[in-house]
Amino acid sequence: MIDGQGYEARLTLGALAELEVALGADSLVALVERFESNRFSSRDVLALLLAGLRGGGTVMDAATLEHARIEGGPMAAARAAAELLARAFSVQA
Numbered sequence: 001m002i003d004g005q006g007y008e009a010r011l012t013l014g015a016l017a018e019l020e021v022a023l024g025a026d027s028l029v030a031l032v033e034r035f036e037s038n039r040f041s042s043r044d045v046l047a048l049l050l051a052g053l054r055g056g057g058t059v060m061d062a063a064t065l066e067h068a069r070i071e072g073g074p075m076a077a078a079r080a081a082a083e084l085l086a087r088a089f090s091v092q093a
Helices: 013-023 028-036 042-055 062-066 073-088
Strands: none
Touching: 013 028, 013 042, 028 042, 028 073, 042 062, 042 073
């Protein structure tokens, strides 16, 4: 829930490519490792959420998300970002 409204988020291949560029990441594996070891930054969380929202079909810019009220606060935002990343790399049967 962002500013009281629910959104769908997913990391599509295009969203993952956007994420690599936005974070200047050497690889997405490095980003996964940062989340797994709790060494991620607020910039990582924002970039992941924004890429996921765009992958889910939402048109939103970074400035809007930066100033939005995310239900559950920063910790909920970090959990949502980590879940997006985990789901993007999980094998579905």
